[in-house]
Amino acid sequence: MSPNALIPSHRKPRRSASSRALRAGVTGGFLTLAVTGASMPANATEKPASETQELPTITEALATTAAKSADTAQQVAVSYERQALQDSAAAKAAEVAEKKQAAAEKKAKAEAERKAEAARKAEEATQARASRSAERTTLSAPSSSTASGSVATLVSFLKAQLGKSYVLGSSGPSAFDCSGLTQAAFRQIGIDLPRVSQNQSTRGTQVGLGNLQVGDILYWGSAGSAYHVAVYVGDGNFIGAQNSSTGIVERPLSYDQPTGAVRVL
Secondary structure (H helix, E strand, O other): OOHHHHOOOOOOOOOOOOEOEEEEEEEOOEEEEEEEOOOOOOOOOOOOOEOOEOOOOOOHHHHHHHHHHHHHHHHHHHHHHHHHHHHHHHHHHHHHHHHHHHHHHHHHHHHHHHHHHHHHHHHHHHHHHHHHHHHHHHHHOOOOOOOOOHHHHHHHHHHHOOOOEEOOOOEOOOEEOHHHHHHHHHHOOOOOOOOOHHHHOOOOEEEOHHHOOOOOEEEEOOOOOOOEEEEEEEOOEEEEEEEOOOEEEEEEHHHOOOOEEEEOO
16 A cells, blocks of 8 residues: 555645625716625535725716816806806996986086076076167157146146255155155146155056156156156156255256156146
8 A cells, every 4th residue: 555545635625605796886977886706505614705895986088077067167157257247347337327428418408507597698688788778768869748738837836846955754835855746746737646656656557768758757666666756847857856965856867767657647
């Protein structure tokens, strides 16, 4: 017998073990799992399974796609922000332009109104000068009218009072004030006038200074509020009790131009 025949065999028993591998990967955005293994006999002794786990891997194409997506998102955000800034700037510019336009229109309107007012005042001044010039021409022209009848009596009485004193509140016969003289003169021809100048300025018919007749009562101030009166005696003159310095005098209308006149004859 061979010596080796007596030596027991120590060959390792063939182990039937299951192996399992868990693999994970990312492909096209999906997670895949692969499990491999071999069944083992029911009566076999279970040994720890051999596991292999691989880390997820990102392909170059997927990385490029992700990078492009990130760039696109950033570009969109930047675009929105830029558009918002542009819209805000445009709104502010429009507001500023609107305010400038409103200010310009207001200024132009004010300037137009100022020019219109200046033109109106200039026109009024021109008309007033022309009117005064016409009145002076008319009043300074010699009157061709001659006093007769009651008018002659009126004028005669007034001329007889020239040189007498002016005394406030007097009605003659040695002194008069302005309204006292006119009242006394018209009483000579049967006309009873109010005592004061304010009331005498509204007695009779108002007449223009360019259409005076002998015997018209002249007044200074406004009708109803006159502060002085006298009587027109023709040839551009009037007779009145002027003041305490001059007394009763005859003067041309240009000496002290009256405001208006009333006709009682």
